[in-house]
Amino acid sequence: MAGNKAVVYSKPGSVEVRNTDFPELVLKDGPGVNPLNVGRKCEHGVILKVVTTNICGSDQHMVRGRTTAPSGLILGHEITGEVIEVGRDVEFIKKGDLVSVPFNIACGRCRSCKERNTNVCLNVNPDRPGSAYGYVDMGGWVGGQSEYVMVPYADFQLLKFPDKEKAMEKILDLTMLSDIFPTGYHGAVSAGVRPGSTVYVAGAGPVGLAAAHSAQLLGAAVVIVGDLNAERLAQAKSFGCETVNLRENSDLAGQIDQILGSPEVDSAIDCVGFEAHGHGKAHGEAPATVLNSIMEVTRAGGSLGIPGLYVTGDPGAVDEDSKIGTLKIRFGLGWAKSHTFVTGQTPVMKYNRDLMMAILSGRAQIAKAVNATLISLDAAPQAYQDFDRGVSRKFVIDPHGLVK
Known part of the structure; x- marks a missing residue:
């Protein structure tokens, strides 16, 4: 399998695009990974080919040096992608599905998840309730500002778009379902x-x-x-x-x-x-x-x-x-x-399906409202600088050039 490129926090005020490992269905050791999560098997997960992934203001807090994020952390918690590999325990999500990934990582099994409080899942972060991709103190799940990413608990978490072709026509709106x-x-x-x-x-x-x-x-x-x-x-x-x-x-x-x-x-x-x-x-x-x-x-x-x-x-x-x-x-x-x-964190799964229908029906025009602006993965460092200067754009990274 091919390698993987990703946006990495290097030092306060700076991000870089680096070559990194292709994801596997296991959480390996790396920058920011909680030692208690190292080696965690994720046969309930999938590997996604990232279609779109967005730069978030929360990422900027880390990049400005306003958190304890370690150098080398792969960024990105707003992810939309195509499933290219499914784990042994995945039953309902299939290869080829186009899906939105809630930024909250949630197991679907604990009390919080069963009560729809997926923002404070009890099983994914050894330090505290709640987790997210590519974020400091959130368990160390690898971020998705990359070409490929692993997503755990796929059957529970992933929101599948009902019509792949129609979804791609509105992908700049649908990419906002992961968080913003x-x-x-x-x-x-x-x-x-x-x-x-x-x-x-x-x-x-x-x-x-x-x-x-x-x-x-x-x-x-x-x-x-x-x-x-x-x-x-x-x-x-x-x-x-x-x-x-x-x-x-x-x-x-x-x-x-x-x-x-x-x-x-x-x-x-x-x-x-x-x-x-x-x-x-x-x-x-x-x-x-x-x-x-x-x-x-x-x-x-x-x-x-x-x-x-x-x-x-x-x-x-x-x-x-x-x-x-x-x-x-x-x-x-x-x-x-x-x-x-x-x-607190938003429990994305309470809202994302309804908001998806609002987008697909034309009721919601979120990409227009936030001035969604498409960029390549290599343009991400400049976009971080522009965003930090206060430009009124929501930068959407298209790692594979899939968006028309």
Whole structure:
């Protein structure tokens, strides 16, 4: 069998495309692999020829050096591919199937999985509940920004597209099912978005744009997106969102009041996470900014969806507390307003099938919303740099040149 090329984190600020081993149905030792997972047999898994794999903002946290990710870690948790090899214990997934891979790795056997909380599977990461491909402290499952990748628990996890040819026609939309679309949708659902809602989305990166589009799908009357980046705000405006530029005007409640006639919204979604910045032209990093601001502008009794990533270890944080994920949030304000908070990884399998049908029917236009931009595997290092500079694009890697 041929070799394999993959995008590898080399050092803070740098990724490289390297030759690596062709995957097998076993988790071998390597950068970031938990010692207790080394040698784990995966006859319940498959080998995929990667059709598309996306660069995620969560990857950027590692590449910036804001986690304890080791050099040599193969990146990538947003994977869509064609099955080319099936393990002995795989019964229903077949060679040739085109599938979406949820970024959460889940066994299907533990209590969490049986309760549909596949984001906190108890059996795939020896360190803590929950796992993901190509991510720090997630058990060491090899990432999918590569030509080929191994995926465990295939019968349980994989979402098969019903018509391969039609799926390829909408692959730039369907590739978003592995993470970004369900994550944005989960943020909107967690925030209680419903027909007629007014919604504030903090962050106009790809997840924020996905959350905004999801809020529209759920029937929101007005979706307001806030960011410091004018280009990203223009992208939000392109599909019908109202926008607030927090670099030019730090008064979030005042800007919302100008749009709605009220300084509060029914629901708010944090799509920024732990690298949040303060507002205004002289803004600096202030990791609790978004959490505090969404409590301020959400009405009493409202809900806050928090799909933005927060970590327990951040070596580049602005203070010692933030290095261990301790943030100065106004929890008393949230308590006084009876807010509901929903945090954590998105349980992708709760949503991906319904969202697939929304895409195939033409109801959802997620690729357009997030400005999906196709690139080759070799172009990934430059795309990481462009994404880090704040371009309003969702980069989709096509390792084999299969996408028309």
